[in-house]
Amino acid sequence: MLGLTMCLTLTSILVAAQQKTRPSTVLSTIFPKGQKAPATNFTGNAWVTQLIQPDSAFNIPVGSVTFEPGARTYWHSHPGGQALLATGGTGYYQEKGRPIQILQAGDTVKCPPNIPHWHGASPDAGFTQIAITPNTETGRVIWLQEVTEQEYRQK
Amino acid sequence: MLGLTMCLTLTSILVAAQQKTRPSTVLSTIFPKGQKAPATNFTGNAWVTQLIQPDSAFNIPVGSVTFEPGARTYWHSHPGGQALLATGGTGYYQEKGRPIQILQAGDTVKCPPNIPHWHGASPDAGFTQIAITPNTETGRVIWLQEVTEQEYRQK
Numbered sequence: 001m002l003g004l005t006m007c008l009t010l011t012s013i014l015v016a017a018q019q020k021t022r023p024s025t026v027l028s029t030i031f032p033k034g035q036k037a038p039a040t041n042f043t044g045n046a047w048v049t050q051l052i053q054p055d056s057a058f059n060i061p062v063g064s065v066t067f068e069p070g071a072r073t074y075w076h077s078h079p080g081g082q083a084l085l086a087t088g089g090t091g092y093y094q095e096k097g098r099p100i101q102i103l104q105a106g107d108t109v110k111c112p113p114n115i116p117h118w119h120g121a122s123p124d125a126g127f128t129q130i131a132i133t134p135n136t137e138t139g140r141v142i143w144l145q146e147v148t149e150q151e152y153r154q155k
Numbered sequence: 156m157l158g159l160t161m162c163l164t165l166t167s168i169l170v171a172a173q174q175k176t177r178p179s180t181v182l183s184t185i186f187p188k189g190q191k192a193p194a195t196n197f198t199g200n201a202w203v204t205q206l207i208q209p210d211s212a213f214n215i216p217v218g219s220v221t222f223e224p225g226a227r228t229y230w231h232s233h234p235g236g237q238a239l240l241a242t243g244g245t246g247y248y249q250e251k252g253r254p255i256q257i258l259q260a261g262d263t264v265k266c267p268p269n270i271p272h273w274h275g276a277s278p279d280a281g282f283t284q285i286a287i288t289p290n291t292e293t294g295r296v297i298w299l300q301e302v303t304e305q306e307y308r309q310k
Contacts, residue, residue: 028185030242030260051263052238052287058265060215060289062238083207083217085285087185105185108206110213130240132207132287134215 028088028105028128031064041143043152044071046120051130059136067091067127072120072152075144077113080135084109084119091127092155093119100155103127118147122155183243183260183283186219196298198307199226201275206285214291222246222282227275227307230299232268235290239264239274246282247310248274255310258282273302277310 034049045068052062064087072092084093084103091103096116103109103119111117113135121127133140189204200223207217219242227247239248239258246258251271258264258274266272268290276282288295 030183031240032261051240052265055265057268058236058238058289060238060287062240062263062287081213083213083215085186085206085217106187108217110207110210113212130285132215132217134213134289 025090025125026088027066027126030087031128031130033066034064037065041074041076042071042120043074043146044068044120046071046073054136061133061136061140063131065129065131067121067129069121069126070123070152071126072147073118074146075116075118077116077142077144078111078133078140079113079138079142080133080140081113082111083132083134084111085130085132087128087130089127090122090125091119091129092122092152093117094151102155103129116144120147123153180245180280181243182221182281185242186283186285188221189219192220196229196231197226197275198229198301199223199275201226201228209291216288216291216295218286220284220286222276222284224276224281225278225307226281227302228273229301230271230273232271232297232299233266233288233295234268234293234297235288235295236268237266238287238289239266240285240287242283242285244282245277245280246274246284247277247307248272249306257310258284271299275302278308 032049033047037046037048047066049064054061086103086107088105092100093103093109094100187204188202192201192203202221204219209216241258241262243260247255248258248264249255
């Protein structure tokens with residue numbers, strides 16, 4: 001009887017610990033990780049999977065991106081803007097000249113057209129996000145320089 | 156020692172059961188449920204939360220929808236189409252004249268412009284999805300008639 005009680009208690013603690021860690025450290029596994037993102041535009045390890053392929057009737061690419069801890073995009077801008085939906089872990093988002101914002105599951109961001117910015121994971125926890133890129137008739141993305149360690153660590 | 160072994164075994168079974176049920180029955184809780192969807196366009200209980208509010212620079216509404224088991228939209232069409240991303244549970248999607256498709260977490264759908272269709276939960280498991288509506292300059296949605304029990308139960 002004591003063994004069973006101890007067992008149920010341990011199980012409860014483990015399940016509670018799993019639930020407690022979800023908002024800040026558990027990555028979403030809803031969508032596949034996809035392909036490794038190119039080292040020319042990303043620092044560290046990131047993966048991209050295309051969820052909606054654009055076509056003539058439906059010109060809006062949608063993708064899921066997974067960042068390992070410390071991984072992030074280079075600085076870049078979108079001529080038509082981009083929406084980000086945070087789906088798991090802890091992420092960073094920064095527009096040029098503004099402080100880094102922390103993103104957690106459920107947070108959303110509108111990156112305005114032509115504003116240089118970057119996004120990625122925090123140093124200690126990975127990050128998953130959905131990216132929706134509208135108005136692509138003027139281009140999808142303009143890549144800029146790498147986010148330096150000093151810029152990344154200013155948080 | 157036997158108690159500890161039994162305990163660890165039970166814990167493993169419970170954690171495995173949690174993981175195993177995820178694809179078909181566990182709803183995503185990444186985004187808030189939001190507001191009850193109007194009974195004029197939905198059968199059963201559904202909730203909608205707007206994730207990206209459209210504006211002049213960024214005219215793409217994005218929302219998360221949660222359907223209770225048995226809940227579904229009325230038949231409707233989108234002049235500019237709509238993309239669906241299944242985020243949890245088990246859903247149904249049907250275009251007029253075609254069979255019902257089952258949707259589970261990770262599945263995606265492009266609803267083509269002007270094609271009557273409906274979507275919602277399966278009878279026994281709820282469903283969560285993200286909806287992305289592009290090309291809204293020609294209108295967001297045209298609502299049609301209710302999905303009858305006979306249409307819904309043909310699966």
